[in-house]
Amino acid sequence: MSNSLSTWLAIQDYSSNGVSHELLSEESRPVTDDEAHELELPAGATAQYRRTVLRAQLSGDNALIATANSLVAKGRLPRSAIGELQRGVPLGLALQPMGVLRQTATPTLVETPDGAGGSVLTMHLRAVLLVGGCPWAITDEVVHQCMVEHRVPGYFAAPRNSSNA
Numbered sequence: 001m002s003n004s005l006s007t008w009l010a011i012q013d014y015s016s017n018g019v020s021h022e023l024l025s026e027e028s029r030p031v032t033d034d035e036a037h038e039l040e041l042p043a044g045a046t047a048q049y050r051r052t053v054l055r056a057q058l059s060g061d062n063a064l065i066a067t068a069n070s071l072v073a074k075g076r077l078p079r080s081a082i083g084e085l086q087r088g089v090p091l092g093l094a095l096q097p098m099g100v101l102r103q104t105a106t107p108t109l110v111e112t113p114d115g116a117g118g119s120v121l122t123m124h125l126r127a128v129l130l131v132g133g134c135p136w137a138i139t140d141e142v143v144h145q146c147m148v149e150h151r152v153p154g155y156f157a158a159p160r161n162s163s164n165a
Helices: 007-014 032-040 078-084 091-098 144-153
Strands: 020-030 047-060 062-074 103-106 108-113 120-129 134-144
Touching: 020 078, 047 108, 062 091, 062 144, 078 091, 091 120, 091 134, 103 134, 134 144
Parallel strands: none
Antiparallel strands: 020 047, 047 062, 062 134, 103 120, 108 120, 120 134
């Protein structure tokens, strides 16, 4: 269990490059059986699906550093958190006053086409946001290679020793 609130907060802690958050879309939709189980909702319940992106000034570019999609059990949120979300506040920040905790699955590195015939690495994270032990949201986040390279220059260019010898 981690007490970090979201990828946005983690990036904000480590970056002084003006991270910005943009809500791309938000819609109410029925949850799948797996989502209902994960959020402890009844079958056929609806939840708020949010798509967001995070950008930062990296080496002079307004770089896309992460995407964060979330499925929120909106009926569990107090009015104050709903108001914050309506004002464009990131989910993790809106839930911070409620004492949200983050239960994160093991991150996965994925090689993703870059659109120019090559590929980049992305880190995929899935987490459940809990308040008082009750799941309030599921997040699926993708952190882009440019953020890792900005924090640790040459990280992906360095040879890797995969043996234990």
